[in-house]
Amino acid sequence: MIAEKMKGYVANSSIIRAMFEEGKNLAAKIGAENVYDFSLGNPSVEPPKHVKESIIEILNEENSMEVHGYMSNAGFESVRKTIADSLNKKFGTYFNENNILMTVGAAGGLNVILKTLLNPGEEVLTFAPYFGEYNNYVANFDGKLLAVTPNTVDFQPNIEEFETKITAKTKAVIINTPNNPTGVVYSEETIKKIAAVLEKKQNEYNTSIYLIADEPYRELAYDGVEVPYLTKYYNNTIVGYSYSKSLSLPGERIGYLVIPNEVDDYDDVFQAACVANRILGFVNAPSLIQKVVAKCIDAEVDIDVYNRNRELLYNSLIKYGYSCVKPEGAFYLFVKSLEEDDKAFAQAAKKYNLLIVPGSAFGCPGYVRIAYCVDYAMIERSLPAFEKLANDYNK
Amino acid sequence: MIAEKMKGYVANSSIIRAMFEEGKNLAAKIGAENVYDFSLGNPSVEPPKHVKESIIEILNEENSMEVHGYMSNAGFESVRKTIADSLNKKFGTYFNENNILMTVGAAGGLNVILKTLLNPGEEVLTFAPYFGEYNNYVANFDGKLLAVTPNTVDFQPNIEEFETKITAKTKAVIINTPNNPTGVVYSEETIKKIAAVLEKKQNEYNTSIYLIADEPYRELAYDGVEVPYLTKYYNNTIVGYSYSKSLSLPGERIGYLVIPNEVDDYDDVFQAACVANRILGFVNAPSLIQKVVAKCIDAEVDIDVYNRNRELLYNSLIKYGYSCVKPEGAFYLFVKSLEEDDKAFAQAAKKYNLLIVPGSAFGCPGYVRIAYCVDYAMIERSLPAFEKLANDYNK
Numbered sequence: 001m002i003a004e005k006m007k008g009y010v011a012n013s014s015i016i017r018a019m020f021e022e023g024k025n026l027a028a029k030i031g032a033e034n035v036y037d038f039s040l041g042n043p044s045v046e047p048p049k050h051v052k053e054s055i056i057e058i059l060n061e062e063n064s065m066e067v068h069g070y071m072s073n074a075g076f077e078s079v080r081k082t083i084a085d086s087l088n089k090k091f092g093t094y095f096n097e098n099n100i101l102m103t104v105g106a107a108g109g110l111n112v113i114l115k116t117l118l119n120p121g122e123e124v125l126t127f128a129p130y131f132g133e134y135n136n137y138v139a140n141f142d143g144k145l146l147a148v149t150p151n152t153v154d155f156q157p158n159i160e161e162f163e164t165k166i167t168a169k170t171k172a173v174i175i176n177t178p179n180n181p182t183g184v185v186y187s188e189e190t191i192k193k194i195a196a197v198l199e200k201k202q203n204e205y206n207t208s209i210y211l212i213a214d215e216p217y218r219e220l221a222y223d224g225v226e227v228p229y230l231t232k233y234y235n236n237t238i239v240g241y242s243y244s245k246s247l248s249l250p251g252e253r254i255g256y257l258v259i260p261n262e263v264d265d266y267d268d269v270f271q272a273a274c275v276a277n278r279i280l281g282f283v284n285a286p287s288l289i290q291k292v293v294a295k296c297i298d299a300e301v302d303i304d305v306y307n308r309n310r311e312l313l314y315n316s317l318i319k320y321g322y323s324c325v326k327p328e329g330a331f332y333l334f335v336k337s338l339e340e341d342d343k344a345f346a347q348a349a350k351k352y353n354l355l356i357v358p359g360s361a362f363g364c365p366g367y368v369r370i371a372y373c374v375d376y377a378m379i380e381r382s383l384p385a386f387e388k389l390a391n392d393y394n395k
Numbered sequence: 396m397i398a399e400k401m402k403g404y405v406a407n408s409s410i411i412r413a414m415f416e417e418g419k420n421l422a423a424k425i426g427a428e429n430v431y432d433f434s435l436g437n438p439s440v441e442p443p444k445h446v447k448e449s450i451i452e453i454l455n456e457e458n459s460m461e462v463h464g465y466m467s468n469a470g471f472e473s474v475r476k477t478i479a480d481s482l483n484k485k486f487g488t489y490f491n492e493n494n495i496l497m498t499v500g501a502a503g504g505l506n507v508i509l510k511t512l513l514n515p516g517e518e519v520l521t522f523a524p525y526f527g528e529y530n531n532y533v534a535n536f537d538g539k540l541l542a543v544t545p546n547t548v549d550f551q552p553n554i555e556e557f558e559t560k561i562t563a564k565t566k567a568v569i570i571n572t573p574n575n576p577t578g579v580v581y582s583e584e585t586i587k588k589i590a591a592v593l594e595k596k597q598n599e600y601n602t603s604i605y606l607i608a609d610e611p612y613r614e615l616a617y618d619g620v621e622v623p624y625l626t627k628y629y630n631n632t633i634v635g636y637s638y639s640k641s642l643s644l645p646g647e648r649i650g651y652l653v654i655p656n657e658v659d660d661y662d663d664v665f666q667a668a669c670v671a672n673r674i675l676g677f678v679n680a681p682s683l684i685q686k687v688v689a690k691c692i693d694a695e696v697d698i699d700v701y702n703r704n705r706e707l708l709y710n711s712l713i714k715y716g717y718s719c720v721k722p723e724g725a726f727y728l729f730v731k732s733l734e735e736d737d738k739a740f741a742q743a744a745k746k747y748n749l750l751i752v753p754g755s756a757f758g759c760p761g762y763v764r765i766a767y768c769v770d771y772a773m774i775e776r777s778l779p780a781f782e783k784l785a786n787d788y789n790k
């Protein structure tokens with residue numbers, strides 16, 4: 001009796017659940033410490049201590065009716081102002097509270113902005129490999145997600161193909177940098193090229209094309225790499241942010257959208273986004289946690305932990321003969337499959353109790369994603385397994 | 396550039412915002428203490444002290460990675476079990492954790508279950524007067540909301556008309572008791588009649604018709620009135636609950652769906668609802684607050700505060716010549732407009748600084764909603780204004 005559209009989603013989700021169940025069964029059989037689960041993009045670093053301190057301060061100092069109460073659908077004005085000020089300080093932007101809309105995580109924010117913008121049949125572009133949930137978010141509003149094929153040399157977007165894929169129906173482009181699943185940070189040069197193509201195509205079709213920057217991994221960048229702030233390169237940019245990774249609060253569902261004054265029809269877009277937040281059933285981002293992220297505006301998780309993991313795993317895999325673009329951000333390695341069929345390869349890895357995700361799930365077959373947001377000790381224990389797996393293919 | 400569908404929503408929401416702005420301007424002009432704002436259904440009673448204590452206990456005793464981390468899209472298993480056990484104790488039901496899906500408030504829950512069930516063009520019935528957001532929630536999935544006309548004698552649903560409105564396309568019926576805006580609790584007799592009609596029509600059309608009980612006001616019931624638990628009367632019942640009112644946590648966005656084993660295609664429905672929770676962008680209900688509501692499972696706000704408000708306002712209005720069905724639940728009076736046009740009446744009330752909502756907003760013209768979730772002292776101060784307003788019509 002469920003909706004027709006849901007049937008496909010459920011079937012797909014059963015596969016993931018089957019993988020998860022398989023992992024659990026394996027752990028029961030051989031012990032959890034002998035299963036090397038690299039399948040989940042789940043933060044492995046504790047939230048900063050200031051999160052707990054902030055919660056207690058708020059509970060002790062503020063009125064409980066306000067802390068847990070309704071506010072404007074956009075969120076607490078003071079929280080939005082704190083975030084705008086912080087972005088301005090970091091990136092030299094000129095935002096104020098009316099450019100910030102607090103959301104139920106980045107997933108909530110993406111749904112809000114797609115509901116705001118998309119008419120049925122309109123197109124949204126993204127660059128493969130990409131986070132598979134974008135398919136669902138765009139389908140929620142009867143839009144059409146189209147992916148530019150991956151540039152597997154360095155996983156910077158393929159700009160030539162991008163340009164050919166834009167049509168009069170293109171309403172938005174979603175980009176995700178640092179990227180899930182590659183960990184690659186799109187360079188300033190890439191961003192400038194994307195912006196130039198979009199400007200040209202907007203003029204050509206006399207349309208507005210919104211660039212949606214999905215940025216849950218912004219703060220997870222290594223080796224001092226710069227992650228360009230996209231609103232500075234293209235006026236029609238909307239940023240979706242999440243504190244899931246930067247403060248290790250994925251369960252709390254807290255993030256925000258930045259809708260700059262410079263976007264076309266700013267007034268309509270911001271107001272419609274607030275309404276969309278309400279009618280999609282989010283109503284507002286969770287209230288206490290809104291106040292917490294404002295108090296923790298300068299806090300960050302200890303990314304050195306991820307960096308150590310990255311170095312150990314990357315260097316080891318290269319030594320064993322795997323090939324991989326060394327990622328500068330996020331917490332993933334995107335490794336070339338040792339056989340053409342990435343699903344078969346991920347299946348073969350299970351023989352050594354290695355759980356990794358086929359690249360097909362991200363629109364990029366022939367690769368696998370290895371999430372290194374795990375214990376360092378587990379990586380150490382897993383290395384012989386990766387080596388044996390490689391040896392099986394080098395015989 | 397916003398989506399066509401959004402334009403109507405934004406226009407509509409501008410009217411509400413205009414009302415809100417008008418109230419703010421009035422407050423600035425004559426002082427907030429002289430504005431009698433009865434327009435918002437916003438809890439006015441503090442959360443129980445146990446909420447704060449629970450948060451601090453959780454932060455001190457549990458691992459911060461779990462407290463703020465991802466869990467299954469359905470929510471923490473232990474939280475779901477605590478809720479199932481509590482419902483079983485209260486209502487003699489037989490739920491377990493696999494019947495409970497934690498949601499981002501009742502609004503989130505309703506969207507999840509409608510996404511799960513509705514195909515485009517399918518019909519959802521409700522009884523006027525009803526919460527206007529149902530229109531938006533059903534439209535989100537291209538369903539069609541149809542309202543049974545109000546029975547203004549006692550605001551129990553009109554069962555005869557209900558029966559005639561059910562078709563082969565009817566996929567769900569939303570009921571809300573205690574009701575917003577009337578405060579009326581649907582009697583056990585009413586519930587039995589609704590169940591009988593649904594059974595009959597399911598057989599007649601060979602369909603499944605899901606009864607969705609939207610229950611944010613369940614605990615706000617006065618004079619010892621019984622609010623029937625609907626799963627006991629009709630197998631295809633799904634309950635949507637919220638802690639917004641029972642614990643005064645509306646900003647936290649926390650609630651749950653109950654999907655009993657007895658509903659048709661239980662396995663598919665529960666699994667699809669978990670997937671819908673994910674792909675709509677909720678992902679999961681906020682994690683810390685999930686744990687809080689489990690710890691506060693037996694806590695309740697002090698509803699005597701609302702009851703005192705109810706008695707004072709109801710008795711006073713009746714004395715001044717207003718007519719109103721005395722509500723047994725929620726925190727609203729639904730009062731007959733003193734002129735045919737409820738919008739004109741609400742406008743006339745502003746002359747005395749009274750802010751009330753026209754019944755047309757709830758599909759029931761000729762009435763106004765007066766929300767008494769306000770300070771008792773404000774009600775006392777407002778009484779001369781209500782009296783003068785009545786006198787204007789009795790000249």
